[in-house]
Amino acid sequence: MTGTVVPLQPRGDRASALTRIDVAAIERLAEGRAATLSAARLDAILAHLNGHRADLVAVIAELRTRPSSGDARVDALNATLSVEASKGLAQIDLFIGQAEICAGAARSGDLPT
Helix, strand or coil, X not given: CCCCCCCCCCECCECCHHHHHHHHHHHHHHCCCCXXXXXXXXXXXXXXXXXXXXXXXXXXHHHHHCCCCCCHHXXXXXXXXXXXXXXXXXXXXXXXXXXXXXHHHHHCCCCCC
């Protein structure tokens, strides 16, 4: 196996997730909001995850406040969607916790750059 990194290709006009994270990280580094590229990347990942978390919290809140539709199938689907969204939120929270641990290590210089 070689030490070559193959970047993901953008889909259409959108940049890949890795590219978006790297662009945000480089901006943080250039603005002096991070000491290393690793720390900047982790901060960018945390910002990205927190944005998705906020979106999912809003979706869950909206699902829980929906009145009954009068259609048992639709109500069952809404209930299932709410449960699955809550599971997704729990996963995002786990990712955020791990990223915060890594970000703390990067800020203190305990991660390789």
